Amino acid sequence: MALDKGMKCVLLAGRRTGEIVTIEEKIDDNFVKVKTQKGKIRKCNITHLEPL
Template identity: 45%
Template sequence: MASIEVGRKCIKTAGREAGQECEIVAIIDENYVEVKGDGVKNRRCNIQHLEPLAE
């Protein structure tokens, strides 16, 4: 998976919020990160359900 780091913008690819843009705010462990965004609640998310955006 492309670089998963705090501050990285992503698109959610699974779940109710699929297609929404979010930002990684914390790394929980090797499988989960905490994300937040305008249309995304502040919650943990599996990194396999995120698609990082090009910088």
């Protein structure tokens, strides 16, 4: 799964399930930093994301 900066995704797991986020940067092979619709930057596992 190729997740690039600026892609819109939906979160599939955790307390934020269903939230739409934007990818900000790739940390390593498993994690990316995402920006929520409210503007917060969070670390997220790529297996918990599905591209829109």
